[in-house]
Amino acid sequence: MPTVDDVVAKLEQLAPLHGAEEWDNVGLLVGDRKRAAGRVMTCLTLTPATVAEAIDDRAELVVVHHPLPFRPISRVTSDTTSGRMLWDLIGAGVGVYSAHTAFDSAGEGINQQLAVAFGLCQIAALVSAADDGPEASLGSGRCGNVAPPISLAELADRAKDFLSLASVRVVGHDDHTLRRIAVACGSGGSFLDAARIKECDCLVTGETSFHTCLEAEASGVALVLVGHFASERFAMERLADELAGCFPELTVWASRRERDPLRAV
Numbered sequence: 001m002p003t004v005d006d007v008v009a010k011l012e013q014l015a016p017l018h019g020a021e022e023w024d025n026v027g028l029l030v031g032d033r034k035r036a037a038g039r040v041m042t043c044l045t046l047t048p049a050t051v052a053e054a055i056d057d058r059a060e061l062v063v064v065h066h067p068l069p070f071r072p073i074s075r076v077t078s079d080t081t082s083g084r085m086l087w088d089l090i091g092a093g094v095g096v097y098s099a100h101t102a103f104d105s106a107g108e109g110i111n112q113q114l115a116v117a118f119g120l121c122q123i124a125a126l127v128s129a130a131d132d133g134p135e136a137s138l139g140s141g142r143c144g145n146v147a148p149p150i151s152l153a154e155l156a157d158r159a160k161d162f163l164s165l166a167s168v169r170v171v172g173h174d175d176h177t178l179r180r181i182a183v184a185c186g187s188g189g190s191f192l193d194a195a196r197i198k199e200c201d202c203l204v205t206g207e208t209s210f211h212t213c214l215e216a217e218a219s220g221v222a223l224v225l226v227g228h229f230a231s232e233r234f235a236m237e238r239l240a241d242e243l244a245g246c247f248p249e250l251t252v253w254a255s256r257r258e259r260d261p262l263r264a265v
Contacts, residue, residue: 002247004061004095005033007040010246011063011099014239015109019129019138020102025067030086031095037061042240043255044233046096051085053257055092062089063239065232067098103235104140105129110185110235111142117162118155118181118204120144126182126194141184141191143198152176152202152222159204163230167264171213172222178202185231192216206231229260 008028020026041059043050046068054062068082078084089096103109105125115123126141150158153174160168182195182203189208196219203221206228216223237254244252 001036001038002250003033004028004031004035004037004097007037007061007063007243007247007250008033008097010243011097014242015099015103015106017099017102019105020100021140024101025070026098026100026102029067029069029096029098030089031061031097032093035060035093035095037095038250040240040243040250040252041255042236042243042252043258044229044236045258046085046089047258048081048085049257049259050255051088053255054094055088057253059094061095061097063097063099063236063243065098065100065103065236067100068096101140103239104185105138107138110232111140111183113235113238114162114183114185114204114231115142115144115181118146118158118183119150120146120181120183126184126191126198141182141188141194143180143182143195143200145180146178149177149179152178152224155181155202155204156224159224159226163226163234165226165230168227169225170223171216171225172202176201176222178222185235186228192219192221196221227260227262229262233258233260 017026037060039059040061041054042063045066046064076083076086123144125139126143127139129139152172156168178201180200182200184191184205186206188205189212195203204224240252240254
């Protein structure tokens with residue numbers, strides 16, 4: 001039976017941790033590397049629902065996108081929601097691993113998967129990890145060309161189809177012609193300047209602020225906002241399939257209880 005460390009080694013191969021942002025907290029955050037990991041669950045975020053599922057279904061390891069703990073903590077108690085979740089996981093012997101921004105930026109990570117799904121070609125990092133050498137093609141976000149050009153409405157339809165969404169939010173006119181598109185999963189409004197520098201006509205991201213929307217409109221860069229959850233959750237489902245293929249002896253599943261906390265009414 002593979003150990004936690006065996007699964008961690010594979011995850012670090014898929015998303016090398018040196019690709020994470022400096023502020024991030026990635027790697028094995030909770031757990032015993034030598035423990036057997038026969039049951040592994042992936043999810044986007046640790047919540048009371050996903051923690052309960054991991055414990056109820058006897059997972060030995062949770063591979064979560066958003067790290068917990070994220071910032072250094074001085075105590076683990078049940079006085080807070082995060083403390084309660086960590087206390088419960090530790091008590092049940094469940095490890096926690098997160099690659100977060102390393103997985104966002106990996107060669108086959110979330111942003112690359114989105115760029116491919118949206119039909120981009122000549123895909124490159126939106127913000128390169130290095131000016132030259134083997135790391136030059138890696139980095140944060142993605143950008144690429146689309147040929148033939150498409151309209152903003154057509155891109156919105158592609159996003160809805162791939163992510164199984166009823167609707168997305170956009171900044172810009174439906175007939176805005178798009179020849180070059182940037183992608184940044186999650187809360188990616190900070191990549192607007194990079195998209196502008198790379199001469200992108202549009203930035204696809206999960207969410208951003210109202211003022212970033214105004215800035216994008218003023219600068220002539222369209223936005224497609226698919227929602228933070230939708231922009232990343234699909235990749236955790238794919239990751240479960242990837243791990244199951246690498247370790248046939250494991251039981252691996254994407255959380256069945258995880259839901260987007262936002263809904264339209």
